[in-house]
Amino acid sequence: MTNFPVFDGHNDTLLSLHLGKKGQERTFFQESKFGHIDLPRARNGNFGGGFFAVYTPNEGYAIEPDNYLTDDGYDMPLPPKLEQKDALRFSMALAGKMFRIEGESGGDFKVVRTAGELKHCLENGIIAAVFHIEGAEAIDTDFDALHVLHQAGLRSLGPVWSRPNVYGEGVPFRYPSSPDIGDGLSDAGKSLVRECNKLDIMVDTTHLNEKGFWDVAKITDAPLVATHSNVHSICPISLNLTDKQLAAIAESGGVIGINYAVNMLREDGMFGTDISLDIIVKHVSYIAEKFGIAHVALGSDFDGTTIPDEMHDVTGLTKLVERLRAHGFNNHELRKITHGNWVRVLKDTWN
Numbered sequence: 001m002t003n004f005p006v007f008d009g010h011n012d013t014l015l016s017l018h019l020g021k022k023g024q025e026r027t028f029f030q031e032s033k034f035g036h037i038d039l040p041r042a043r044n045g046n047f048g049g050g051f052f053a054v055y056t057p058n059e060g061y062a063i064e065p066d067n068y069l070t071d072d073g074y075d076m077p078l079p080p081k082l083e084q085k086d087a088l089r090f091s092m093a094l095a096g097k098m099f100r101i102e103g104e105s106g107g108d109f110k111v112v113r114t115a116g117e118l119k120h121c122l123e124n125g126i127i128a129a130v131f132h133i134e135g136a137e138a139i140d141t142d143f144d145a146l147h148v149l150h151q152a153g154l155r156s157l158g159p160v161w162s163r164p165n166v167y168g169e170g171v172p173f174r175y176p177s178s179p180d181i182g183d184g185l186s187d188a189g190k191s192l193v194r195e196c197n198k199l200d201i202m203v204d205t206t207h208l209n210e211k212g213f214w215d216v217a218k219i220t221d222a223p224l225v226a227t228h229s230n231v232h233s234i235c236p237i238s239l240n241l242t243d244k245q246l247a248a249i250a251e252s253g254g255v256i257g258i259n260y261a262v263n264m265l266r267e268d269g270m271f272g273t274d275i276s277l278d279i280i281v282k283h284v285s286y287i288a289e290k291f292g293i294a295h296v297a298l299g300s301d302f303d304g305t306t307i308p309d310e311m312h313d314v315t316g317l318t319k320l321v322e323r324l325r326a327h328g329f330n331n332h333e334l335r336k337i338t339h340g341n342w343v344r345v346l347k348d349t350w351n
């Protein structure tokens with residue numbers, strides 16, 4: 001097998017390990033039939049690592065579109081705001097788990113802080129984890145927590161998840177819908193982007209509504225990035241990116257990680273998992289052909305969403321790479337899609 005480790009834009013494995021559904025408890029180090037990522041399966045799938053999200057859920061909130069059906073789709077309300085102290089405490093638990101995994105891994109898993117470390121890991125079969133926070137609720141508006149977390153290794157931050165916070169408002173789960181729902185970043189949100197620029201923390205636009213996206217685009221001095229978003233003109237869900245947004249990301253030298261969430265892949269926006277990996281290839285090749293091969297990568301959302309049956313879990317990545325090859329991508333292009341584009345963007349962002 002040619003060596004194309006997949007470096008991936010987004011997973012919720014820390015949350016999945018932390019909350020472990022009853023009867024489905026698992027660890028990172030033992031192969032499980034539950035969840036999507038653990039070390040043995042990551043090895044099988046040639047998973048090189050990725051952004052490990054630290055995300056604080058609303059207690060008792062689940063995404064249940066069946067309760068919010070419309071004539072041609074669904075329209076789910078945003079969950080309520082979180083308290084900063086609660087989000088900070090929960091974030092410490094997930095980040096703590098990540099560093100414990102690193103410590104117990106005997107060198108198999110490393111939290112990377114520079115592009116050089118990331119490259120070294122990918123070349124040497126070490127799982128590389130980027131410490132990412134999804135939804136900045138844990139960050140106080142004086143940015144003290146941001147500075148401390150940066151010292152601890154935080155290198156990527158999404159100002160919002162799909163809910164409101166002091167920095168802005170996320171995009172609700174709505175199909176079909178434009179991403180242009182709600183207000184953009186607050187003044188604090190704009191300051192957050194500037195502070196992240198100063199610290200070389202990557203700003204993720206996934207889960208922002210369209211106004212928030214353009215606010216980031218206007219302010220940031222780094223390439224634009226969406227770690228786990230798809231093509232709106234294929235699947236018109238509110239979370240996906242319009243051609244205009246995709247063009248702006250490409251023009252900035254940035255990248256989009258394609259998300260394996262079935263309702264963000266399927267043309268009909270629905271939740272059936274009986275779809276093949278060809279739909280992922282379709283989103284990848286749309287961006288490659290229209291905006292350039294340098295601007296598309298992968299952003300699974302493993303352990304955070306419902307994925308196609310054919311993917312099953314992280315072991316399905318080898319199948320996906322072969323499907324991309326069968327579509328016509330050559331080795332040079334596959335290297336970019338699987339990890340090269342992410343490495344370039346992080347190098348440009350982290351200086």
Ligand SMILES: [Zn+2]
Pocket residue numbers: 134206207228
């Ligand atoms: Zn997400």
